[in-house]
Amino acid sequence: MISTARLLLAFVTILGGALWATEPRSEDSDYPARRITLVVPWIPSGPRDAVARVIAGHMSLLLRQEVAVENIVGAAGLTASLRVKQAAPDGYTLLMGNTGTHAAAPALYPNLAYDPQIDFQPIGLVATSPIIILGRGDFPAADLNGFINYVKTNSHKLDEGHAGVGSVPFIACGWLNHVLHATPRLVPYESATALMDAVARGRIDYTCDSTIIAAPQVHAGKVKAYAIAAPSRSMTLPDVATTKEGGLPEYELSVWYAMFAPKGVSNIIVEKLNDALSRTLDDETVRNRLIELGGTVPDRKQRGPEALTGFVRDETNRWTARIQAERLDVN
Numbered sequence: 001m002i003s004t005a006r007l008l009l010a011f012v013t014i015l016g017g018a019l020w021a022t023e024p025r026s027e028d029s030d031y032p033a034r035r036i037t038l039v040v041p042w043i044p045s046g047p048r049d050a051v052a053r054v055i056a057g058h059m060s061l062l063l064r065q066e067v068a069v070e071n072i073v074g075a076a077g078l079t080a081s082l083r084v085k086q087a088a089p090d091g092y093t094l095l096m097g098n099t100g101t102h103a104a105a106p107a108l109y110p111n112l113a114y115d116p117q118i119d120f121q122p123i124g125l126v127a128t129s130p131i132i133i134l135g136r137g138d139f140p141a142a143d144l145n146g147f148i149n150y151v152k153t154n155s156h157k158l159d160e161g162h163a164g165v166g167s168v169p170f171i172a173c174g175w176l177n178h179v180l181h182a183t184p185r186l187v188p189y190e191s192a193t194a195l196m197d198a199v200a201r202g203r204i205d206y207t208c209d210s211t212i213i214a215a216p217q218v219h220a221g222k223v224k225a226y227a228i229a230a231p232s233r234s235m236t237l238p239d240v241a242t243t244k245e246g247g248l249p250e251y252e253l254s255v256w257y258a259m260f261a262p263k264g265v266s267n268i269i270v271e272k273l274n275d276a277l278s279r280t281l282d283d284e285t286v287r288n289r290l291i292e293l294g295g296t297v298p299d300r301k302q303r304g305p306e307a308l309t310g311f312v313r314d315e316t317n318r319w320t321a322r323i324q325a326e327r328l329d330v331n
Contacts, residue, residue, distance in 0.1 A: 041077035089264030130230035144246030211294035
């Protein structure tokens with residue numbers, strides 16, 4: 001039988017190890033002393049990659065060390081997330097996570113190799129971006145009401161594209177299909193960029209993605225924008241009506257992008273990174289660029305690590321409920 005003294009010693013040892021993981025180390029006061037890597041789960045040169053590079057560039061100036069973007073694609077962001085989870089908790093490897101990697105993934109992947117709420121230290125929310133419903137250029141509907149009626153009547157003959165299970169188009173259009181009781185054929189693409197190109201070329205009928213991804217193609221007139229799934233119109237696409245204006249108020253949806261570190265990073269490093277991120281988001285040039293790209297900059301009370309912790313928890317619960325509802329609808 002294990003004695004009370006041994007149990008107490010074991011408890012103190014475990015507690016001490018947990019505290020050590022976040023206690024300041026002597027080298028933390030000099031952080032950052034070398035280049036920081038920001039892992040981005042998207043291909044280079046896309047709009048979301050541009051968001052990450054705008055943030056990384058300005059943070060580099062404030063931290064006086066380069067914040068270098070490293071693009072690691074695969075499994076709708078899960079490969080990049082696992083890479084950061086396994087990195088040393090020293091603040092030199094960070095992740096640009098998003099709705100797919102940190103909110104929807106637990107419900108979509110029962111054997112997910114990481115726990116978004118346990119294996120990462122939140123740094124701060126970077127941007128949000130409303131979903132936009134998109135159709136190919138010659139899709140036979142002039143407005144959202146026409147789109148709804150056409151999809152409801154013909155969904156079994158339509159192709160809806162996504163960028164992999166767990167990607168933003170996958171979860172966003174999955175919810176739209178649930179709301180409309182639509183059952184289109186699902187066509188996967190290797191990336192959001194490839195997906196948008198397919199819509200622009202008329203290879204698929206419709207998709208759903210964030211305004212950050214869709215804005216360039218909409219501005220170029222290559223795809224039809226049917227509605228912004230947000231309470232108010234987008235500053236980037238002011239001519240596109242909201243889903244409420246178009247007759248689909250139950251479909252309001254935004255995605256988000258946030259910065260994370262591996263669990264165990266010290267509080268000193270978290271504070272330094274969050275301060276640099278928050279000051280970056282306060283910079284007028286950065287804010288204007290994010291808005292131009294289709295993003296919305298969070299206010300100060302939304303940017304802290306504690307706020308992001310609660311936000312990820314709430315978003316995980318919300319997306320778990322949605323994904324379960326979608327599966328029930330299919331069954």
